[in-house]
Amino acid sequence: MNFSAATLARFAKEVAKYPSDQAQSAVMACLAIVQQELGFVSAESEQQVAAYLGMPPIAVHEVTTFYNMYNQRPLGQFKLNVCTNLPCQLRNGETALAYLCERLKVEEGGTTADGRITLQKSECLGACADAPVLLVNDRQMCSYMTHDKLDDLIELIQNQPVLSSQPRAEGISHA
Numbered sequence: 001m002n003f004s005a006a007t008l009a010r011f012a013k014e015v016a017k018y019p020s021d022q023a024q025s026a027v028m029a030c031l032a033i034v035q036q037e038l039g040f041v042s043a044e045s046e047q048q049v050a051a052y053l054g055m056p057p058i059a060v061h062e063v064t065t066f067y068n069m070y071n072q073r074p075l076g077q078f079k080l081n082v083c084t085n086l087p088c089q090l091r092n093g094e095t096a097l098a099y100l101c102e103r104l105k106v107e108e109g110g111t112t113a114d115g116r117i118t119l120q121k122s123e124c125l126g127a128c129a130d131a132p133v134l135l136v137n138d139r140q141m142c143s144y145m146t147h148d149k150l151d152d153l154i155e156l157i158q159n160q161p162v163l164s165s166q167p168r169a170e171g172i173s174h175a
């Protein structure tokens, strides 16, 4: 797979923001573009971004694997990241995750049978006081997620239009 001319143009725009000998500084932006367009960053994409930016493939892989907002595999249309770090654990973060696993009939890290929802645990989302918290599609924070609010969220998601292909919806409206 090679990137399209449109994708390469977007890469070039990002690279142009940095001095000519520092193209590597655009690596995160280029990976974000890949994910926006393809839904995830494959090993092949990492290698191509590395070649484009003139950096070792392992250095690109280190970026992809350090930040959990980069998906390394295809996910559902909706990605739910539930925080289970210690402050949230003390305020029902694990309970919220377990409840969602049961409701959605998935293991942590799995995707629902209809392919719509991927459920994952996450590191601290910076909203410890609002626990339990979860992030929808890397963008939308949901706070104080009691079981009732989790039910409302699932219902809201299930009422969203089905996208036939990636990329996923950017977000949903959630009261």
Ligand code: FES
Residues within 6 Å of the ligand: 083, 084, 085, 086, 087, 088, 089, 093, 123, 124, 125, 126, 127, 128, 129, 131, 133
């Ligand atoms: S520990 Fe969960 S948001 Fe900080």
